[in-house]
């Protein structure tokens with residue numbers, strides 16, 4: 001049975017009645033969820049950080065209530081640099097590892113409250129290693145917030161996870177090798193870059209995937225902060241029983257983005 005996983009990210013929800021750079025981030029999240037769940041009901045949802053731009057209880061409560069209006073699938077939420085982990089925990093956002101058939105989804109904390117750049121501490125490594133040890137799935141998907149590769153945008157790249165190949169090799173080592181010699185770790189997904197990214201990382205060339213934001217996008221390859229006109233997006237990950245991942249990004253073309261940089 002294929003597990004159909006919906007990844008959403010970088011929702012940047014703000015206080016009720018306000019917008020972010022002129023964008024109604026609540027409405028764009030709803031447009032994403034409406035389109036995605038009309039395509040199919042996911043078996044699980046990964047929300048890969050920067051769920052709130054105003055990281056307060058009301059906003060996280062609204063995030064969870066919004067998701068639950070569209071899907072009651074198991075959910076795994078992780079914090080991004082704009083989030084505050086302690087506040088996320090007070091509203092009981094689901095953050096536990098997911099076991100789905102042959103697969104487990106675990107997350108690696110790359111965030112530090114109030115710090116834009118990635119920070120993967122020894123405690124973060126210990127936490128994900130513990131989750132991997134407890135994971136029941138034959139295959140593993142790891143989710144984290146910050147990118148694991150250079151995206152040729154210096155203003156974004158300075159905040160990525162440092163030494164990503166070493167980290168992914170370590171994750172693969174923690175995950176163990178299957179009887180047929182293949183890696184149990186089958187992919188890593190991330191957010192933060194507000195663009196669709198696909199690549200490989202580490203000596204085992206583990207596939208890595210970045211996802212568009214559910215609100216506005218960043219211009220790929222731009223030297224400085226720059227907004228892309230592309231629509232809000234999301235990623236489908238189809239996890240097969242043989243360990244294969246097929247994936248694609250979709251856009252909500254019915255929700256044009258008009259960013260106002262001076263707001």
Ligand SMILES: [Fe+2]
Pocket residue numbers: 049050080081082145191192193
């Ligand atoms: Fe971020």
